[in-house]
Amino acid sequence: MSAMKSTLSLLLVFSVVGLSFAGVLPQTTPAEEEYVGPPQPYSFTYVAGRYPNHVDRTHSETSDGSGVVRGTFSYVDPRFQVRTVEYVADQQGFHPVLSNPVADTPTVAAAKQKHAELFDRIAQDHARIAAERAAEKQAQQNNLPDYY
Template identity: 45%
Template sequence: MRGVVITLVALLGVSLADVSHIVPHNSGITETTSPSPPSPYSFQYAAGRYPGHIDRVHQEAGDDVGTIHGMYSYVDPKFKVRTVEYIADKTGFHPHLTNFEDTQTVPVDSEAVQLAKQKHQALYEHIANAHAQGVPANAPAESASVLRAKERHLRLYSKIADQHAAIAAEREAERLAFEATSVANDVEERQIY
């Protein structure tokens, strides 16, 4: 048994060995082949969400010049069959939709939406006219609490700005005092052997 394991390990090692030195190298020359011309093909299928119920089909055929003709149909969530017939060639993808008219119609506004649009338009025109005359439209008035909060904010801002200015002056004085009392180090460099 031990001999069989050793033999298997040896064979495995040989099979995983690097053989790149045996394969001739083309010194950077690569060969390219042009793609093969299109081959004619054809397929079709029908599928459903459960056995015996087909809710989608697809057919497609390609010729030897690369033109593809196809069609697929499906049942949408409203139980309406939608069909797309298409041709794909060198000029692009060309679909023809069948039974999609309801997806491309513009929805009609309800009475409530129409009234809201009219109200919005009237308000917009009122504000635009007021701005054109330089009159602020419905400028908000400041309440007493807002005025008190603004005054408190300005007092705190001034106090903090004064404290920052005092700290900056102290640091500048310290820097100048340090420079006035400092002696430059003129240490000669010595060679150590």
């Protein structure tokens, strides 16, 4: 009887708490949603560092409101080289231009070459399969009775 009484008491507490929060949480309806208009012009810049008076990364970005964003960021890489990336982001995607690109090591160059060869082989296989399927489909259509 005591367990049932404590369960009922706990249920009553949770019900009261739930009802008290019901009026506190905002309820949004589609009519109340905020209208988001076209892109607006903006510009920002910041510099940061790992400790006071030390700068090891920067970022600046601007947009004229047409949906095209231009920016640049720089950072100090693990080899203590400053790397800078200038970019444009538009309807066609993100277009970065890197300064001081890191040269591929022989291992990375070999891996890229192997990847390119595998990609070409797979592309050739897929082209062959597509041609075979097109020929099969054409043969099936040629064998259909006239009433189809």
